[in-house]
Amino acid sequence: MMQSPAQARRPLRINSSAYPDYRYPKRELVVFFTLYYTNDMTKTLTKHDFFDFIIRFGKSRLRIFSLFTGILLFATCLLTAEKAFSSDTIRVAVLKGIDSVRIEGTGLTVSDESGRQLAVPLSFTVTREKSGLSIRGMNARSLLVAASGGSLIANGKGFRNAVEILALDRGILVVNELPLEDYLAGIINCEISSQWSMEAVKAQAVVARSYAVFQREARKSMPYHLESSVLDQVYGGSDLEDSRAVRGVRETAGEVVTYNGKVIQAFFHSSCGGHTEASHNVWAFGFPYLQGVDCRYCMASPSIAWEQTLSLKKIESLLKKSGYGISGLRGIVPLSRNASGRIDTLSIVFDRGSINIAAVEFRKTVGYSVIKSTSFEVRSSGENLVFSGVGYGHGVGLCQWGAKKRAEDGFSYREILTYYYPGTALDRIY
Numbered sequence: 001m002m003q004s005p006a007q008a009r010r011p012l013r014i015n016s017s018a019y020p021d022y023r024y025p026k027r028e029l030v031v032f033f034t035l036y037y038t039n040d041m042t043k044t045l046t047k048h049d050f051f052d053f054i055i056r057f058g059k060s061r062l063r064i065f066s067l068f069t070g071i072l073l074f075a076t077c078l079l080t081a082e083k084a085f086s087s088d089t090i091r092v093a094v095l096k097g098i099d100s101v102r103i104e105g106t107g108l109t110v111s112d113e114s115g116r117q118l119a120v121p122l123s124f125t126v127t128r129e130k131s132g133l134s135i136r137g138m139n140a141r142s143l144l145v146a147a148s149g150g151s152l153i154a155n156g157k158g159f160r161n162a163v164e165i166l167a168l169d170r171g172i173l174v175v176n177e178l179p180l181e182d183y184l185a186g187i188i189n190c191e192i193s194s195q196w197s198m199e200a201v202k203a204q205a206v207v208a209r210s211y212a213v214f215q216r217e218a219r220k221s222m223p224y225h226l227e228s229s230v231l232d233q234v235y236g237g238s239d240l241e242d243s244r245a246v247r248g249v250r251e252t253a254g255e256v257v258t259y260n261g262k263v264i265q266a267f268f269h270s271s272c273g274g275h276t277e278a279s280h281n282v283w284a285f286g287f288p289y290l291q292g293v294d295c296r297y298c299m300a301s302p303s304i305a306w307e308q309t310l311s312l313k314k315i316e317s318l319l320k321k322s323g324y325g326i327s328g329l330r331g332i333v334p335l336s337r338n339a340s341g342r343i344d345t346l347s348i349v350f351d352r353g354s355i356n357i358a359a360v361e362f363r364k365t366v367g368y369s370v371i372k373s374t375s376f377e378v379r380s381s382g383e384n385l386v387f388s389g390v391g392y393g394h395g396v397g398l399c400q401w402g403a404k405k406r407a408e409d410g411f412s413y414r415e416i417l418t419y420y421y422p423g424t425a426l427d428r429i430y
């Protein structure tokens, strides 16, 4: 199995190769005392040994003070090391294609691809040069920045745990590696509002955890597991964490949605507009738990209906940019709709004829935030086309605004999840 760069280099982890039986970090303290006290790893220490050690060592208060300070620092290092890279971390691409990244924070440990530690001030800038990355006059292919204080700032945004900085063909990629549960606490206010009913917050936490766990497995050999945009799940770092978001994550800790015992691909969207969509209508792959269900609950959401006016020229230019060889666009006609009411195929009518394209392709071409869903009508208005539709997003899986209303009506997060993902169950993975 390939290792990701951060997994290959773990500068904070204590080398335990001398002790094959070593498994648990807390045992480091026992190892420390054993070596110091007896120089014999086979001896089992008792409480008596410990106090005897203290008395023999502590001839003066200063030495006792020094000893305990040392132990405290040692334990802090261990906890930081364990927190920095636990097995339940997730790798999220948080900045992509940028020319430079400014890092700020106290207690930062920076190392390059060979594991060499670099001395850095409280803030420093990494730039993309021809040879790779440049940091304070030195070159590197990749850098690992670990925050012993728990968090750091990259280009003005707070991130937990550690970031890896990599040179792309064009620009810089910054990957945030952090404990999965911390990631989820940051996601809530990017995807919904933590002020929504707690059952809706918990449903979002479980769905986001399930989605992340599924993608982590699917992309385990990739440099990162998740995008931080609507391509996966929106994530803006730790700045948007709050107590309600943390509560929603903690009260569902380790819970994921499963189908036949396997974590599902838990797609979700903002609002469906009356009926969620079958996954095979959007991506050409189908799952039994993503067939689409009725959902009138989102119809009360403030932005359920939308209208967009676009000039024929603008649409034509966007279609051309995407490789459609049309000239003289006259109009767009929905040809067929699927069971959820969304448009399946559109006819693009132009001077010399017409072509048929999938509505999901048209939405991608014009922009996901411009044509908010494929559930729309279209009419001509002079040199413009007016699109009026309902819902926001691809419509597959959980409907966030529907979940909000269901939570307000007294449904539990478990009931909400099994409604939008029929035939599934909730399981704990840790």
Ligand SMILES: [Zn+2]
Pocket: 271, 272, 273, 274, 275, 276, 295, 296, 297, 298, 299, 399, 401, 402
């Ligand atoms: Zn809905």
